[in-house]
Amino acid sequence: MLTIEEISKLADEYAEKHPKEIIALALESTQNLTISFSGAEDVVLIDLAVKLKKDIQVFTLDTGRLHPETYAFIDKVREHYGLTIDVMSPDAAKLEAYVKAKGLYDFYKSDHHECCGIRKVEPLKRRLANLDGWITGQRKDQSPDTRTDVAVIEQDSSFSTPDKPLLKFNPLANWSSSQVWEYIRMFDVPYNSLHDRGYSSIGCEPCTKAINPGQHEREGRWWWEEQTAKECGLHQGNIIAKG
Helix, strand or coil: CCCHHHHHHHHHHHCCCCHHHHHHHHHHHCCCEEEECCCHHHHHHHHHHCCCCCCCEEEEECCCCECHHHHHHHHHHHHHHCCCEEEECCCHHHHHHHHHHHCCCHHHHCCCHHHHHHHHHHHHHHHHCCCCEEECCCCHHHCCCCCCCCCCEEECCCCCECCECCEEECCCCCCCHHHHHHHHHHCCCCCCHHHHHCCCCCCEHHHECCCCCCCCHHHHECCCCCHHHCCCCCCCHHHHHHC
16 A cells, blocks of 8 residues: 555656546556546546446445436446446435434535435445545536645545555546536537536535536535535545645
8 A cells, every 4th residue: 555655746746647647547556446426527537447447446326315317317327338336325224313303404404514424425435445545526626615735646534544544536636627528528428417507516406506607616516505615525635634
């Protein structure tokens, strides 16, 4: 396993390299690796990865509150690439207890973190438990408050344990949204049909809305909360690093 110093050195060395080279590094550096899939960026990663390794592991989180278009998108990607996509669901008992105690829309009154913790973070933790690394579609320009320092390779500060460090690869960290969409159009990559209706960053249906021209892409997520809170816990290390 790479040391913190080696990870930092590789992050600097690969910072300006093409995402495909960073994915190749991820495959070389780990024995057990997966791609996190939910949005447009992630399908770009899948498209690049399958050119290097046909049977790359891919997973997605089914929170139970996704748009119908998102469920259709998951199957479209599965069929397009001939992949097995590991769909992770929330723990039923924990979810039932939460909804019974606080209802289906508690996040509008308090904040989204408890709901996301049950529906997203806990299933993610289960999926990452036995892995050496994971690949995400994070980009620096996705959030001016929490993602500007995202490195192309890092040790995951949220899901590593003392006896099992976890590598996190962010091959698109230095790409812009326009670069992502240029790739999607150039290579005819599948995307969520909600993007054609003004949705930029797509999460759960109650917590996502279309944005207006000129708005930042994350403004359609958890719009009732402060900008600095717009992480669900999957990348909590971004907030810790800012603290």
